Amino acid sequence: MKVAMIGAGYVGLVSGACFSEFGHEVICVDVDPSKIGRLEKGDIPIFEPGLEQLVEKNVQAGRLSFTTDLAAAVGPAEAVFIAVGTPSRRGGGEADLSYVHQAARDIAAASGGRKVVVTKSTVPVGTGAAVRRILAEANPAVEFHVVSNPEFLREGAAIEDFMRPNRVVCGVDSEHARQIMRELYRPLFLNETPIVFTTLESSELIKYAANCFLATKITFINEMADLCEKVGADVQAVARGIGLDKRIGNLFLHPGPGFGGSCFPKDIRALAATAENHGAPLRIVDAVNDVNESRKKAMADKIARALDDDLAGRTVAILGVTFKPNTDDMRESPSLAIVPALQRAGAAIRAYDPEGMEEAAKLLDGVTWCEDAYDAMEGADAVAILTEWNIFRALDLDRVKKLLKRPVMVDLRNIYTLDEMRAAGFRYVSIGRSE
Ligand code: NAD
Ligand code: UGA
Numbered sequence: 001m002k003v004a005m006i007g008a009g010y011v012g013l014v015s016g017a018c019f020s021e022f023g024h025e026v027i028c029v030d031v032d033p034s035k036i037g038r039l040e041k042g043d044i045p046i047f048e049p050g051l052e053q054l055v056e057k058n059v060q061a062g063r064l065s066f067t068t069d070l071a072a073a074v075g076p077a078e079a080v081f082i083a084v085g086t087p088s089r090r091g092g093g094e095a096d097l098s099y100v101h102q103a104a105r106d107i108a109a110a111s112g113g114r115k116v117v118v119t120k121s122t123v124p125v126g127t128g129a130a131v132r133r134i135l136a137e138a139n140p141a142v143e144f145h146v147v148s149n150p151e152f153l154r155e156g157a158a159i160e161d162f163m164r165p166n167r168v169v170c171g172v173d174s175e176h177a178r179q180i181m182r183e184l185y186r187p188l189f190l191n192e193t194p195i196v197f198t199t200l201e202s203s204e205l206i207k208y209a210a211n212c213f214l215a216t217k218i219t220f221i222n223e224m225a226d227l228c229e230k231v232g233a234d235v236q237a238v239a240r241g242i243g244l245d246k247r248i249g250n251l252f253l254h255p256g257p258g259f260g261g262s263c264f265p266k267d268i269r270a271l272a273a274t275a276e277n278h279g280a281p282l283r284i285v286d287a288v289n290d291v292n293e294s295r296k297k298a299m300a301d302k303i304a305r306a307l308d309d310d311l312a313g314r315t316v317a318i319l320g321v322t323f324k325p326n327t328d329d330m331r332e333s334p335s336l337a338i339v340p341a342l343q344r345a346g347a348a349i350r351a352y353d354p355e356g357m358e359e360a361a362k363l364l365d366g367v368t369w370c371e372d373a374y375d376a377m378e379g380a381d382a383v384a385i386l387t388e389w390n391i392f393r394a395l396d397l398d399r400v401k402k403l404l405k406r407p408v409m410v411d412l413r414n415i416y417t418l419d420e421m422r423a424a425g426f427r428y429v430s431i432g433r434s435e
Pocket of ligand 2: 324
């Protein structure tokens, strides 16, 4: 099938590459000529494991290409995906739909005959109906079918998530749209991936409900961790003990410095705004947002406490600045709240991240960016682990002790055990476990 993918960011590029791997002929379109220029040269603009090889393979096979010419891509396509950004609106929590609406207008102008337009971007309930109106008004001669097909992939595991999803959700408005979606995802259904066909509105809400539920789970365990610290319990044991109950499940119960990223924070704000606008406020979602925002700030206090609340003239080594490992994405990363708070309290920061430093350097001032983890720790008063990159899991603790002025480690991802850190002679502060 011929497919046009509008927007070649994380979701557009990964989805486009994966659909071409399924055997479809995909053209990815982006308004950013530098992005398309890099892609045409085989230079992948984002760090995502496996993506470079997948793109190269399918470009060579002639199934995947890139262009800034939306009309040329949309003209022959049977299915056109919208995978553009939906950031929070400036000064408010609502999703900014201007990119989606613009894409719909551009698609309408470039279309003829019959076209299935699929929204993959995360969009508030009612957007599919709005896209249908825009398409019909802009080009009444075309038979448009509209689909909501939200994406559930995670950064860092994007290809695996796309190729082996727990489910595919499709909100459809016609039998033709349903057939096209079946054909697009055919290889997955042969592997018995469940497909949920529903209405546009339910599909749009499923995406937000899923993200908000996951964010709630994380926030729940984060608050339990705070309680564990007060009462001398171990949050790792609590998470394991509750997670073995199949009704709860063991995933997304890992405590940390608060969730970040390009999606959970903005999607929570957007769903809360939708609910408020419809007079059905979601108080749990509002609380998750508040608790998570204050948690990021509280993490700087936790680091300060490990240095006896005296950061003036001290140096803190920061390991990991991205919001999670295996990505270079810095959007809403907890480090963006923690690092400036430490600096305001008088600390100098030496930091290292395997992939995120280039982007982080644009967002964080006054940080000394280092060659590797050991370089960051040289002469520092304490080290704080903010992101659980694999290379931080097996640090040479003797070497760390020699490099630090004092053997103080704050581990905001619980990647070491209390026993090994005690045995190694560290003052070790972690999440939800007593020192
Ligand atoms: P992104 O910012 O990485 O990419 C969006 C791309 O769209 C940009 O390259 C931009 O130049 C391009 N674009 C904007 N307007 C355009 C237009 N009119 N024509 C062509 N290109 C245009 O965003 P992303 O992270 O890929 O997210 C896209 C959507 O997918 C969002 O709604 C997001 O919530 C959702 N989503 C993201 C993830 C994720 O892990 N990043 C996962 C699931 C869903
Ligand atoms: C998340 C969802 O997991 C995807 O299903 C969804 O498609 C995506 O948002 C989206 O809509 O864009 P992502 O943001 O890439 O994916 O990463 P996650 O692995 O979900 O992590 C999000 C944040 O939660 C990170 O800051 C991570 O450190 C934190 N987290 C996650 C925890 O603190 N504890 C956990 O147990 C899990």
